[in-house]
Amino acid sequence: MSKENNTNVQAAELEHESLSDSVRALSPTRLVVKRFFRSRLSMVGLIIIIFLFLFSFVGPLLIPYRETQVFTIPTEVKVSTAESFTGADGKKYQYYDVSTGIDNYKSAPSKDHWLGTDTNGMDVFVRLMYGGRISLSISFLVIFLETILGVIFGGISGFFGGKIDMLIMRIVDILNCIPTLPVLIVLSSVLNAMPVSVMPVGHRIYYLMGFLTLIGWSGTARMVRGQILSLREQEYMVAAEATGISSKAKIFRHLIPNVMPQLIVQMTLGLGGVILYEATLSYLGLGVQIPKAAWGTMISLADPSKGQSILQYYPNLWIPPGILIVLAVLGFNFVGDGLRDAIDPKMKR
Amino acid sequence: MMPADYIDQHTSAQVAQGQLTKEDVKRMKELYGIGDSSFSGIMKSYGQWLSKAVRGDFGVSFVYGRPVQEVIQKYMWISFTISLIALILNILISIPLGIVAATKQYGVVDYTVTILAMTGISLPSFFFGALLLRVFSIQLGWFPLQGLSDATKILTGPEQVLDVIHHMVLPMVTLVVLSIGGLMRYTRTNMLEVLNSDYIRTARAKGLSEKTVIYKHAFRNTLIPIVTMLGGSIPGLFGGAMITETVFAIPGIGSTSYKAILQGDIPFVMGYMMFLAVLTVLGTILADISYAIVDPRVKLQ
Numbered sequence: 001m002s003k004e005n006n007t008n009v010q011a012a013e014l015e016h017e018s019l020s021d022s023v024r025a026l027s028p029t030r031l032v033v034k035r036f037f038r039s040r041l042s043m044v045g046l047i048i049i050i051f052l053f054l055f056s057f058v059g060p061l062l063i064p065y066r067e068t069q070v071f072t073i074p075t076e077v078k079v080s081t082a083e084s085f086t087g088a089d090g091k092k093y094q095y096y097d098v099s100t101g102i103d104n105y106k107s108a109p110s111k112d113h114w115l116g117t118d119t120n121g122m123d124v125f126v127r128l129m130y131g132g133r134i135s136l137s138i139s140f141l142v143i144f145l146e147t148i149l150g151v152i153f154g155g156i157s158g159f160f161g162g163k164i165d166m167l168i169m170r171i172v173d174i175l176n177c178i179p180t181l182p183v184l185i186v187l188s189s190v191l192n193a194m195p196v197s198v199m200p201v202g203h204r205i206y207y208l209m210g211f212l213t214l215i216g217w218s219g220t221a222r223m224v225r226g227q228i229l230s231l232r233e234q235e236y237m238v239a240a241e242a243t244g245i246s247s248k249a250k251i252f253r254h255l256i257p258n259v260m261p262q263l264i265v266q267m268t269l270g271l272g273g274v275i276l277y278e279a280t281l282s283y284l285g286l287g288v289q290i291p292k293a294a295w296g297t298m299i300s301l302a303d304p305s306k307g308q309s310i311l312q313y314y315p316n317l318w319i320p321p322g323i324l325i326v327l328a329v330l331g332f333n334f335v336g337d338g339l340r341d342a343i344d345p346k347m348k349r
Numbered sequence: 350m351m352p353a354d355y356i357d358q359h360t361s362a363q364v365a366q367g368q369l370t371k372e373d374v375k376r377m378k379e380l381y382g383i384g385d386s387s388f389s390g391i392m393k394s395y396g397q398w399l400s401k402a403v404r405g406d407f408g409v410s411f412v413y414g415r416p417v418q419e420v421i422q423k424y425m426w427i428s429f430t431i432s433l434i435a436l437i438l439n440i441l442i443s444i445p446l447g448i449v450a451a452t453k454q455y456g457v458v459d460y461t462v463t464i465l466a467m468t469g470i471s472l473p474s475f476f477f478g479a480l481l482l483r484v485f486s487i488q489l490g491w492f493p494l495q496g497l498s499d500a501t502k503i504l505t506g507p508e509q510v511l512d513v514i515h516h517m518v519l520p521m522v523t524l525v526v527l528s529i530g531g532l533m534r535y536t537r538t539n540m541l542e543v544l545n546s547d548y549i550r551t552a553r554a555k556g557l558s559e560k561t562v563i564y565k566h567a568f569r570n571t572l573i574p575i576v577t578m579l580g581g582s583i584p585g586l587f588g589g590a591m592i593t594e595t596v597f598a599i600p601g602i603g604s605t606s607y608k609a610i611l612q613g614d615i616p617f618v619m620g621y622m623m624f625l626a627v628l629t630v631l632g633t634i635l636a637d638i639s640y641a642i643v644d645p646r647v648k649l650q
Contacts, residue, residue, distance in 0.1 A: 041463070179625040181591055185610050186618060276473055280592060283475045284607075302479045304494060304596065311479060312487050322476035329471035337467075 032261075035342035042338020048331030052324070056132025063126055068291040070121040075108065109316050116316045119301060120290070127293035128320055134294050135328065138209050139274040143267050145213045150220025151256070151263070157221065158228030159251060168221065175218040181280065187211055188286035205278070205287045205294075212277060216270075223266055227259045261343040268336035272329035279325050295321035408616035412609060417620035421602060428589035428601035431517055435524035436579075436586060443529045444575065447536025451544060452563055463537075466530035474527055478596035481519050492519050495598035520597040524590060536575060543570045576643045581636030584628040 036042055065071075084094040109116045115124035157168040191204045231237055231254075240254050281287035282296025283303075290297060302311040302318035310317055401408065413420045446466075450459045486492045493516050543549065544567055552566045553559075589603030598604065602621070609617040 041460070177626040177629045179588070179622060179629075182606065182610065182618075182622060182625065185607065186622075189610060189613070272471060276471075279473050280475065283473070283592075284595075296473075296475075299473070299476050299479065302483075303475075304479070304482055304598075308487065308494070311483055315483070318476075318479065322473065322480070325473050325476065326468065326471045330467055333467050333471060 032339075032342045036338050039338045039341060041334045042342075045331045045334025045336075045338060048327050049335060052132055052328055052331065053136065056129045056136060059129040060126065060133075063129075065123045065126045068122060069126075071113065071117050071123060072121055115320055116314075118298070118317050119310070122291070122293075124298070124317060124320065127298065128295070128324060130293040131288075131295040131298060131321060132324060132328075134205075134288055134292070135275050135278055135325075138205065138278050139271045142209050142213050142216070142274045143270050145210075146217045146270065147220055147263060147267055149213065149217035151224050151259070153217065154221035154224025155228060155251065155255070158225035158232075159247070159255070165225070169225070172218040172221055175215050178215050180212070180215060180277070183215070184208055184212065184277070184281060185284065185286060188281065192286075201289050202292060204289070205281070208281060208287065209274075209278065212274065219270075220263070220266060223262060224259055227262060228255055231255055231258055261339075265336055265340045265343060268332055268339060272332040272336075275325065275328050275332070295325050299325075408620070410609070410617040410620075411614045412612055412617065413614075417616050420605070420617060421620060421624055424600060424602040424605045425587050425589070427599065428594065428603055429587050431521060431599070431601065432524065432586040432590065434517075435521050435528065436582070438521070438525045439528050439532055440579070442525070443533035444536050446529075447533040448540055448563070448568065448571070450533070451537045451540035454541060462533065466533045468530075469526050469528075470530035472527060474523060474590070474592045475596050477526065478519070478523050478593060481523060482596075485519060492516075516599075520593055520599055523593050523597075527593075532575075532578075535578060536571060539571045539574050540567060543567045546570075573640070573644045577636050577640040580639030581632040583635060584631040588625050588628050 082094060082096050084092055087093045113123050113125065115128070118124050118127065153168050153172075157165045188204065188208055191207060237250075237254060240250055245253075278287060278294070279296035279299070282294040283300045285297070285300060288294035288297055298321040299318045301314075304311055408417055409415065410417050410420050443466075446462050450462045453459050482494060486494045544563075549562060549567055552562045557566075587602070589601045589606070591603035591607050593599075594601045594604035595607050606618065606621040609621070
């Protein structure tokens with residue numbers, strides 16, 4: 001009897017325990033992580049980004065070719081020539097001749113070179129990896145610096161208000177009016193004209209991206225300012241004020257952590273934009289220069305104004321980098337969207 | 350001022366051949382107002398430009414030899430026409446898609462539309478343009494490769510119009526596909542917000558059909574932010590699409606200004622930048638005004 005009672009108690013306790021287990025409160029961070037991983041699209045995005053990182057940072061270690069290694073692979077190509085002559089009857093004749101020539105470059109995809117070689121005889125597949133390195137590292141750098149600038153200026157503006165706020169917000173307004181792409185192109189032609197001793201060709205893209213940072217922080221600053229303005233009205237901030245803590249503690253202990261979620265979302269969504277800017281500049285021939293590889297530069301081979309032959313006959317040279325750009329931007333957008341949905345508690349599933 | 354110097358570019362060959370002396374070049378530079386390349390000289394030129402620009406004189410384009418405003422006006426309309434048609438198509442496609450996606454949230458339709466829209470946003474215009482050209486004009490031969498008119502024939506009247514439209518199809522498709530994503534997602538987010546609000550619950554509680562609820566009650570309220578956004582985007586249509594126009598070799602304001610930047614046509618570039626900045630400001634003002642017009646709850650002070 002007593003034994004039975006005992007087991008009953010035990011069972012009740014167990015049940016109680018399992019109940020408390022199942023309703024155990026999750027910390028907000030865990031909730032966000034859980035919501036994030038439940039969304040399919042954000043998982044897809046995460047996988048794409050991890051794949052791209054492995055591809056461009058680990059990939060080159062596994063392949064013996066170097067970025068600028070030239071492979072001369074003779075391939076037979078049809079060379080058509082046309083000649084005209086004036087015949088005995090006084091008419092003009094034209095004859096066409098198709099012969100086979102040897103082209104050492106632009107070899108077709110093969111077992112050694114999965115995507116063939118480009119117009120300079122460099123391996124396309126390996127250059128895709130190095131292009132990814134440039135794109136990913138530059139975009140992270142730009143977004144990181146932009147966010148720091150944005151948080152500093154937006155924070156000052158929202159926290160102190162008054163004349164400083166006025167001044168910073170007018171600067172932000174002016175920056176918003178600057179057409180980014182045209183200004184970047186102008187700047188790159190300025191850099192173009194500088195002597196190589198002052199401005200090494202390989203460094204140009206970093207200066208351009210630095211400039212992109214300088215005019216790109218306005219969005220972040222505006223967001224941070226708005227957040228801080230609304231946070232200041234919250235009860236817990238009033239309570240923090242009442243305890244008499246220093247403004248430094250207020251900023252770093254209370255305001256920044258609360259702005260952080262939105263900041264991370266904005267950073268993720270911004271990454272795709274920077275990748276597109278970098279690719280566009282490289283496509284126009286103003287960004288990363290050959291022999292350095294960049295996705296945009298690789299696509300520019302297909303520019304119809306430079307002749308159609310690559311656009312028509314060598315899709316292996318320009319379609320893969322395009323797909324990678326799309327994947328990268330898409331991945332960051334998916335992850336950013338997923339994060340936003342996960343962080344925003346109003347969006348219930 | 351840009352060091353990619355217009356005069357240097359055009360005279361370097363003659364200088365090298367000895368047809369022009371250094372002094373000639375210098376005199377020409379002075380004539381164009383870019384002779385003094387010291388810091389104070391550059392600042393002075395900026396000051397001169399500003400004082401003239403305030404009075405509405407943006408100088409004379411180096412390349413075209415005509416006032417900058419005239420050049421901008423000439424090329425602006427081509428860009429505007431293409432962008433306007435693209436915008437209308439964009440509205441017709443993306444708003445219904447956004448509404449459908451919102452009403453079937455997390456359904457198959459929603460996922461498909463979202464993925465397609467996101468892909469559209471992520472496509473670089475030059476890559477998508479090249480793909481379209483590769484498939485539709487080289488392989489299938491349906492559309493011409495470049496430009497805005499057929500150079501091999503002289504066409505007049507309706508035939509000419511048809512020819513131009515034929516040339517415009519691919520660039521327009523590019524613009525539409527690239528911009529559908531933004532508007533569609535905007536519609537979807539706003540629609541979702543509206544669908545969660547109290548008056549929609551009231552409408553459903555009254556026993557109205559789902560159609561009436563969505564298209565009469567929800568849609569109208571979704572329109573508020575959309576109209577605001579579209580109102581703000583109208584001035585931007587004049588600015589042109591630099592990359593798309595360059596890829597398809599359309600003589601619009603975008604590709605013209607790109608060429609001008611490369612050629613060092615300083616007055617034109619300065620004028621174009623100013624033009625874009627003014628358009629941005631106008632867009633913001635229009636957005637604010639249209640917000641007040643569409644939403645009676647908002648009053649302009």
